[in-house]
Amino acid sequence: MAFGWIDEQAAARRRAGLVRTLRPRPADSPLLDLASNDYLGLARHPEVVAGAEAAARTWGGGATGSRLVTGTTELHGELERELADFCGFEAALVFSSGYAANLAAVTALAPHGSLIVSDAGNHASLIDGCRLARGTTQVVAHADPDAVGKALGTHEGPAVAVSDTVFSVDGDAAPLAGLAEACREHGAGLVVDDAHGLGVLGAGGRGAPHAAGLAGADDVVVTVTLSKSLGSQGGAVLGPARVVEHLVNAARTFIFDTGLAPAAAGAALAALRLLGNEPERATRAREVATALHARLTAAGLEAVRPDAAVVSVRAPSPEEAVQWAADCRAAGLLVGCFRPPSVPDGISRLRLTARADLSEEQIERAVRVIGGTRP
Numbered sequence: 001m002a003f004g005w006i007d008e009q010a011a012a013r014r015r016a017g018l019v020r021t022l023r024p025r026p027a028d029s030p031l032l033d034l035a036s037n038d039y040l041g042l043a044r045h046p047e048v049v050a051g052a053e054a055a056a057r058t059w060g061g062g063a064t065g066s067r068l069v070t071g072t073t074e075l076h077g078e079l080e081r082e083l084a085d086f087c088g089f090e091a092a093l094v095f096s097s098g099y100a101a102n103l104a105a106v107t108a109l110a111p112h113g114s115l116i117v118s119d120a121g122n123h124a125s126l127i128d129g130c131r132l133a134r135g136t137t138q139v140v141a142h143a144d145p146d147a148v149g150k151a152l153g154t155h156e157g158p159a160v161a162v163s164d165t166v167f168s169v170d171g172d173a174a175p176l177a178g179l180a181e182a183c184r185e186h187g188a189g190l191v192v193d194d195a196h197g198l199g200v201l202g203a204g205g206r207g208a209p210h211a212a213g214l215a216g217a218d219d220v221v222v223t224v225t226l227s228k229s230l231g232s233q234g235g236a237v238l239g240p241a242r243v244v245e246h247l248v249n250a251a252r253t254f255i256f257d258t259g260l261a262p263a264a265a266g267a268a269l270a271a272l273r274l275l276g277n278e279p280e281r282a283t284r285a286r287e288v289a290t291a292l293h294a295r296l297t298a299a300g301l302e303a304v305r306p307d308a309a310v311v312s313v314r315a316p317s318p319e320e321a322v323q324w325a326a327d328c329r330a331a332g333l334l335v336g337c338f339r340p341p342s343v344p345d346g347i348s349r350l351r352l353t354a355r356a357d358l359s360e361e362q363i364e365r366a367v368r369v370i371g372g373t374r375p
């Protein structure tokens with residue numbers, strides 16, 4: 001029977017207790033949210049919502065076409081200019097998602113005959129970029145500039161190293177300065193995904209590359225998402241103008257994709273301006289993460305020291321992780337649950353996200369619930 005093999009896979013998933021289900025989030029959820037990526041609490045900010053509304057009124061519900069046909073509005077240009085300026089890069093190009101931005105950056109910068117050196121902990125979208133690229137990928141040990149340098153040393157011709165700046169599972173930061181040095185030694189480019197760094201790390205949330213002194217470098221390309229700190233939807237690539245021009249001409253997820261919806265662009269632009277005016281939001285998100293980690297550790301839980309806003313708590317097994325997250329939910333707390341096959345290292349964990357708008361009382365309540373429901 002066509003698709004019969006799907007039933008076998010589904011049965012195996014059920015046996016392993018690893019079935020994923022979609023649960024609609026109520027608009028006025030009473031749950032305390034430590035699962036979303038709304039790090040700065042901007043997704044529902046009145047100015048962000050107003051930005052989306054105004055953009056939809058002016059430009060319509062959709063972009064109406066690909067960026068090279070009808071899908072580029074003045075708003076897209078404004079967002080690209082302000083994103084590039086804020087993060088300290090020459091140019092930016094906006095995509096319909098961070099996923100598409102990553103596919104674009106990796107595929108367009110790794111031509112036939114090139115080498116891509118990819119961190120073992122990279123996000124799925126970078127991994128998929130490597131799979132789609134014409135270049136050859138070598139996966140290297142996590143957060144290890146020496147391993148990157150060694151891999152680059154084996155290759156003649158164009159090469160890029162690819163890494164998350166903040167790893168989405170454990171929330172640890174990449175050694176960006178070391179990676180840049182290893183790349184420079186071998187004349188290679190560096191592509192970093194700052195999805196979890198923008199809005200949280202660097203001066204006023206200008207991102208991890210800015211914090212590492214790499215902003216504006218002619219051999220560094222940064223991808224971001226508009227869907228986490230900026231509370232909207234979409235992605236962008238930031239870098240030298242010649243790289244951006246190359247992407248406009250060569251990146252398939254740019255050329256063949258409908259432009260970012262105007263409402264998403266308007267919301268992201270409003271959020272970016274808010275962040276520019278209220279840089280303390282970035283500091284507060286980091287403080288909340290540190291406080292959360294300290295209290296979890298004091299409660300005897302095994303939590304990874306956070307480098308940004310993601311706090312990862314170890315669970316004994318995939319099944320217990322799923323049950324733990326469900327028990328938290330029943331007790332009024334929404335947490336993320338990462339377990340195989342989403343985590344390549346096989347370690348299951350609860351994934352908590354610090355938000356700039358969490359109160360001390362909410363942090364304490366969250367830790368009480370997590371400690372009280374631990375397996």
Ligand code: PMP
Pocket residue numbers: 097098099100102123125164168193195196225226227233234235
């Ligand atoms: N990179 C990383 C590190 C991410 O965590 C995510 C989102 N989960 C993405 C890229 C994809 O971004 P988007 O959701 O905008 O497609």
